[in-house]
Amino acid sequence: MNQAGTRTAAAGQHTLGDVGREINRRIRRLLGRHRSVGVGQAVQVGIGAHLAAGNAWNGIVHAAGLAVHRESGVVFASDPLAHCVYRLRFDPDRPRAYVIEAIFGERSKHEWADTAGFNNPRGLALDLRGDLWIADTGNHRVIRLDSAITRERADAPDAIVGQIDQHHRLPGCAADRLCAPANVAVGPDGALWIADTENHRVLAFAAPTLERAAARADLVLGQSDFTTCQRGRGAAALDEPSSVCVSQSGAVWIGDSGNLRVVRHDAGARSAAGQAANGVLGAPHPSSAGAGGWTDRTFGYNEFIAIDHEGCLWLSDPDGHRVMWWEHAALKPDGAPADGIADRVEPAGSGRADDLATLSWPAGLAPAGDGAILVADAGNGRLVRFALV
Numbered sequence: 420m421n422q423a424g425t426r427t428a429a430a431g432q433h434t435l436g437d438v439g440r441e442i443n444r445r446i447r448r449l450l451g452r453h454r455s456v457g458v459g460q461a462v463q464v465g466i467g468a469h470l471a472a473g474n475a476w477n478g479i480v481h482a483a484g485l486a487v488h489r490e491s492g493v494v495f496a497s498d499p500l501a502h503c504v505y506r507l508r509f510d511p512d513r514p515r516a517y518v519i520e521a522i523f524g525e526r527s528k529h530e531w532a533d534t535a536g537f538n539n540p541r542g543l544a545l546d547l548r549g550d551l552w553i554a555d556t557g558n559h560r561v562i563r564l565d566s567a568i569t570r571e572r573a574d575a576p577d578a579i580v581g582q583i584d585q586h587h588r589l590p591g592c593a594a595d596r597l598c599a600p601a602n603v604a605v606g607p608d609g610a611l612w613i614a615d616t617e618n619h620r621v622l623a624f625a626a627p628t629l630e631r632a633a634a635r636a637d638l639v640l641g642q643s644d645f646t647t648c649q650r651g652r653g654a655a656a657l658d659e660p661s662s663v664c665v666s667q668s669g670a671v672w673i674g675d676s677g678n679l680r681v682v683r684h685d686a687g688a689r690s691a692a693g694q695a696a697n698g699v700l701g702a703p704h705p706s707s708a709g710a711g712g713w714t715d716r717t718f719g720y721n722e723f724i725a726i727d728h729e730g731c732l733w734l735s736d737p738d739g740h741r742v743m744w745w746e747h748a749a750l751k752p753d754g755a756p757a758d759g760i761a762d763r764v765e766p767a768g769s770g771r772a773d774d775l776a777t778l779s780w781p782a783g784l785a786p787a788g789d790g791a792i793l794v795a796d797a798g799n800g801r802l803v804r805f806a807l808v
Contacts (some may be wrong), residue, residue: 494506497540614663638688679711680699733792
């Protein structure tokens with residue numbers, strides 16, 4: 420979304436109709452040709468030299484969130500239009516191919532999922548045990564699937580954050596409630612971070628807190644307390660944060676999408692409630708919003724960010740059809756230009772760039788175990804593998 424896009428009511432004034440329309444508007448931004456895919460089918464991923472891409476792959480055209488298990492290389496991809504999450508494993512017998520091993524969710528075309536399903540799932544994150552956290556955006560909750568690397572079914576979630584049980588799915592503004600959470604991240608200490616998008620805040624849950632039923636957040640950023648959920652502009656405010664990631668040092672980065680910027684909190688889980696950001700990209704100062712537009716310093720409404728083990732921050736800029744990155748991002752001054760921008764990639768082995776290689780509505784990003792990063796090139800229906808050389 421850009422600044423001219425549709426806005427929903429502030430938290431405390433949410434209606435199910437408002438929230439549903441907002442979620443569906445975001446999902447429609449990923450619209451393209453919808454092709455179904457089944458267990459055992461292969462999907463293509465590009466692998467090449469500098470910034471590499473493969474051909475369009477037959478399958479998950481609307482991939483949004485991505486997560487990669489570093490040890491095994493297993494990839495998880497959320498498909499908000501099919502209301503499901505896929506598990507993919509590299510197939511050594513098929514060049515540049517991943518095989519779909521399992522499908523979690525009903526792959527339903529219905530807007531509202533049943534108690535065992537998802538409704539517009541988006542952000543994904545793997546924790547230290549290999550359990551998968553899923554931002555079940557339309558059901559206003561985040562759920563956990565244990566042993567996601569090996570399990571075959573997901574009849575019911577193993578843990579739920581944001582609702583009292585699996586039968587409830589109403590939005591709310593409290594320490595134990597969520598409203599259209601778009602993304603999740605797990606820090607090196609095991610804490611769960613949630614971009615609680617329509618409540619204009621980010622919540623943190625310490626690892627011990629997550630062991631309790633109906634867990635209540637330990638920390639809020641973007642608001643002064645757990646019952647205030649208003650959009651804002653400033654060093655301590657957020658407006659529709661749609662992504663969050665945590666560095667190896669514990670610093671938290673937040674994609675403050677409505678303010679067209681990314682903010683950094685160096686103290687991470689040690690921050691105080693409503694603490695001001697320490698740094699910003701996309702804007703000249705943490706107290707200001709970004710100007711938008713597509714330069715090396717500005718970007719549009721961003722929905723996914725990721726940080727790798729080297730401290731390189733990656734951002735997908737869907738409205739600009741490009742991916743940006745900042746190496747050693749925590750050391751950059753406020754509003755620093757990106758170190759690199761990719762709006763098209765060279766198909767592996769072709770020696771040229773053409774229309775097929777142009778990025779289209781890039782979405783989720785996930786660092787791979789070998790230092791590369793995978794990007795869901797949603798508009799082109801493919802995964803793109805980026806490797807800096």
